[in-house]
Each structure stands twice: as structure tokens, then as C-alpha cells.
Amino acid sequence: MMVKITIGRVVLVLCALVALGLGVAAAGLVPIAASSGHWKITDWFLHWTMQNSARTYSAVQTPKSVRDDSGLVSAAGHFRQACQVCHGAPGEPPSPVMQAATPPAPDLAKTAGHYTDRELFWIIRHGVKYTGMPAWPASGRDDEVRRMVGFVRRLPTMTTQQYRDFTEQALTAAAPSAAAGCTGCHGADGMGRGQPDIPVIAGQDTAYIAQALRQYRAGKRGSAAMQAASAGLDDRAIRTLSAYYAGLEGLPRTSIVPLHPIAAQGLPEAQLPACASCHAEGKPPPRIAGQRPEYLAERLRQWRGDDTVIDVHKPRQPMAVIARRIPAEDIDQLAKALSRATP
Ligand code: HEC
Numbered sequence: 001m002m003v004k005i006t007i008g009r010v011v012l013v014l015c016a017l018v019a020l021g022l023g024v025a026a027a028g029l030v031p032i033a034a035s036s037g038h039w040k041i042t043d044w045f046l047h048w049t050m051q052n053s054a055r056t057y058s059a060v061q062t063p064k065s066v067r068d069d070s071g072l073v074s075a076a077g078h079f080r081q082a083c084q085v086c087h088g089a090p091g092e093p094p095s096p097v098m099q100a101a102t103p104p105a106p107d108l109a110k111t112a113g114h115y116t117d118r119e120l121f122w123i124i125r126h127g128v129k130y131t132g133m134p135a136w137p138a139s140g141r142d143d144e145v146r147r148m149v150g151f152v153r154r155l156p157t158m159t160t161q162q163y164r165d166f167t168e169q170a171l172t173a174a175a176p177s178a179a180a181g182c183t184g185c186h187g188a189d190g191m192g193r194g195q196p197d198i199p200v201i202a203g204q205d206t207a208y209i210a211q212a213l214r215q216y217r218a219g220k221r222g223s224a225a226m227q228a229a230s231a232g233l234d235d236r237a238i239r240t241l242s243a244y245y246a247g248l249e250g251l252p253r254t255s256i257v258p259l260h261p262i263a264a265q266g267l268p269e270a271q272l273p274a275c276a277s278c279h280a281e282g283k284p285p286p287r288i289a290g291q292r293p294e295y296l297a298e299r300l301r302q303w304r305g306d307d308t309v310i311d312v313h314k315p316r317q318p319m320a321v322i323a324r325r326i327p328a329e330d331i332d333q334l335a336k337a338l339s340r341a342t343p
């Protein structure tokens with residue numbers, strides 16, 4: 001018997017197929033159990049789709065610079081607190097619980113080489129849907145993502161010892177136990193292990209340290225590294241840690257007036273107030289003399305960034321306005337001058 005193919009019949013068959021598909025889904029017959037894994041072909045297809053997607057979107061959705069090899073300590077420390085549980089790390093197997101997911105997270109030491117820096121940046125920044133691979137939790141922190149790309153690139157050749165050196169530093173006898181989650185990045189002495197992106201917290205003002213930790217914990221100050229590090233701290237731990245780090249020898253209490261003309265007088269023609277009018281002993285703003293120059297400059301640039309909202313109802317948060325009034329070409333030089341203070 002010949003069946004004539006008409007448009008009407010094709011539409012009818014398509015409708016029937018859609019209805020059948022919906023029926024199967026409605027009846028709960030689509031297998032979603034992670035325990036059985038994907039079929040080989042599904043696995044290949046999904047991963048192939050993900051790689052193609054990363055290639056296409058990374059070509060248009062990434063900033064000019066996508067990799068930074070200068071902040072390996074903070075990136076390694078963040079990898080340890082946020083990625084190792086799924087992916088494993090040198091000398092550290094992934095959690096068997098996480099490896100029971102479908103798909104299980106790959107060993108990045110083996111797979112990172114399949115991707116360009118641009119693709120790694122895109123995957124780490126945006127995550128991968130339906131796999132558990134999370135997006136970067138802090139927006140406006142492409143600098144952190146760049147450092148993570150630098151770190152992931154190093155994984156294929158990184159030894160267990162190197163990974164430990166990046167992420168661990170023993171507590172001193174006087175340190176409270178809560179500091180165990182801090183020393184890997186900030187050092188046992190709170191000086192930041194000489195890293196450009198990790199601020200000196202030793203000798204910082206107690207109330208300011210506590211306020212910064214509460215802001216990170218609440219996600220009000222964006223930093224994936226610090227959001228993860230502060231997530232488990234209760235108010236008591238915050239008080240203990242603030243008092244401890246404030247009591248260590250670190251940032252000097254000297255006046256910033258002699259360090260730079262902008263610190264002393266500001267720039268009246270740009271309506272830029274003198275930094276020293278707020279950053280002075282006995283006032284709430286943090287100590288900035290003796291701080292890491294790269295960190296100071298990066299903080300000022302973040303306040304100038306597009307993500308920063310200037311809220312006129314919050315005159316107590318003046319730095320976004322102030323940072324925008326500092327001439328762009330003066331930022332690095334000003335940050336360097338401020339960092340040079342010695343006790
Ligand atoms: C909850 C588990 C989980 C966590 C936590 C996690 N990932 Fe993933 N990640 C995955 C899974 C699963 C994939 C595989 C996605 C795929 O194949 O489509 C993946 C893929 C990747 C890839 C692409 C590599 C490849 O072979 O496909 C990179 C790079 C990556 N993750 C980096 C990170 C970094 C960096 C962190 C920490 C900031 C992190 N991941 C945290 C589960 C996780």
C-alpha cells in the first residue's frame with residue numbers, strides 16, 4: 001500500500017512524536033539516576049557540545065587578558081577550598097562522594113591541555129550547566145578568574161610538595177585555631193606571603209578587619225577567595241581573628257601625609273579630598289600605609305569599575321567617588337608611594 005506524504009500527515013506524525021515524548025516524561029520514565037551514568041554516546045555528545053560551546057562563547061565573551069601567573073598562592077588556596085573536592089589536586093584525590101556524580105569532575109592535570117587559556121577562563125568564569133561545575137561566585141572579579149587560569153595551567157606539572165607549599169603554612173603557637181583557614185594565603189605572620197594580590201592584615205585596625213570579614217561572609221564585598229574563606233566563620237571566630245591579626249606587628253601607624261602630595265592635600269581642582277583627612281589614626285577607615293602596592297591599586301581600580309554603584313544615600317562609603325577622581329595615570333604611583341611607609 002502506498003501512503004501519500006502530505007504536509008498534513010507530516011505535521012500529524014510530528015505532533016504524535018512530541019505527544020509521545022511528553023507522555024514518557026510525564027509518566028516519569030526518563031532515566032535521571034546518576035548511579036547508572038550516561039551512555040557512552042550521551043557522554044561523548046554532551047562533552048562535545050560543552051567544548052564547542054566553550055570555544056564559541058569564549059571567542060566573544062572573554063576580556064582581552066585571560067591569564068595571570070602572578071597570584072598562584074591565592075589561586076591555589078582557593079582551588080583547595082572550592083575545587084579540590086570535585087576535581088582532586090596534586091596528592092589529593094577528589095571526594096568519592098563527588099565522583100559519584102554524572103558526569104564526574106575530570107582530573108584537570110590531564111584535561112587542562114585540551115583547552116586554550118580563553119576557553120579555560122570562560123569555563124571557570126561561567127561554569128557548565130547540568131554538570132555541577134559552578135560559575136565564579138563573585139561578579140566583577142575577572143582578576144581572580146585570571147589567576148585561577150594561571151594556576152590550572154600549572155597543574156599538569158605540579159608536584160604534591162609544590163601544591164602543599166602554595167596552600168599550607170603552619171600556625172604559630174600563639175595563633176587561635178580559627179586562623180588555620182587563613183595562614184595558607186595570609187601567612188602565619190599575616191603579611192600575605194609576599195603576594196601582590198593578598199593584603200597585609202597584620203596590624204590592621206581590629207574593627208575594620210571584623211567589618212571586612214562580615215562583608216565577605218554576606219557576599220557584600222566580592223571576592224571568591226574570601227567569600228569561601230569566611231563562609232564558615234561565626235561572629236565569635238570573627239572577633240577572635242580580628243583581634244589576633246590586629247595585634248600582630250605589620251602595618252605601621254605612621255601618618256600618610258609625607259608619602260605623596262595627593263595623600264596630604266588631595267587635588268582641589270578635581271574635588272579630590274586629601275587621603276589623610278580620613279586615613280589617619282583614630283578614624284575608622286583602614287590603615288593603608290605600608291600595604292601591598294598592587295593590592296592598593298587594584299582596590300582603587302575596582303571602585304572605578306563599571307560594576308560599582310555609587311549610592312548617594314550611603315555617604316559612609318565614599319571610596320567609589322574618591323577613586324574615580326584620582327587621575328588614572330596617578331594610581332600606580334600613588335599606591336607605590338603609600339606602600340613605602342615603614343614603622
Ligand atoms: C561540584 C563539583 C565541581 C566543583 C566544585 C568544580 N567543578 Fe569544575 N567541573 C566539574 C564537572 C562535572 C566538569 C565537567 C563538565 C563537562 O565535562 O561537561 C567540570 C569541568 C571543569 C573544567 C573543564 C575541564 C574539562 O576537562 O572539561 C575546568 C577548567 C574546571 N572544571 C575548573 C574548576 C575550577 C577552577 C573550580 C573551582 C573554582 C571547579 N572547577 C569547581 C565539577 C566541579
Ligand code: HEC
Nearest residue numbers: 074077078181182185197198199209212223225226229241
Ligand atoms: C584562598 C586565599 C585566602 C584565604 C584562605 C584567606 N584569605 Fe583573606 N584575603 C585573600 C585575598 C586574595 C584578599 C583580597 C580580597 C579582595 O580583593 O577583596 C583577602 C582579603 C582579606 C581581608 C581584607 C583586608 C583589607 O585590607 O581590606 C581580611 C580582613 C582577610 N582577608 C582576612 C582573612 C582571614 C581572617 C582568613 C581566615 C579565616 C582569610 N582572610 C583567609 C586571600 C585569602
Ligand code: HEC
Nearest residue numbers: 262273274275277278285286288296299300316318319322
Ligand atoms: C571621606 C573619607 C575618605 C577619604 C578622603 C579617602 N578614603 Fe579611602 N577609605 C575610606 C573608607 C571608609 C574605606 C573603607 C571602605 C570599605 O571598607 O568599603 C576606605 C578604604 C580605602 C582603601 C582600601 C584599603 C584596604 O585595605 O582594602 C584604599 C586603598 C583607599 N581607601 C585609598 C584611599 C586613597 C588613595 C585616598 C586619597 C585619594 C582615600 N582613600 C581617601 C574613606 C576615605
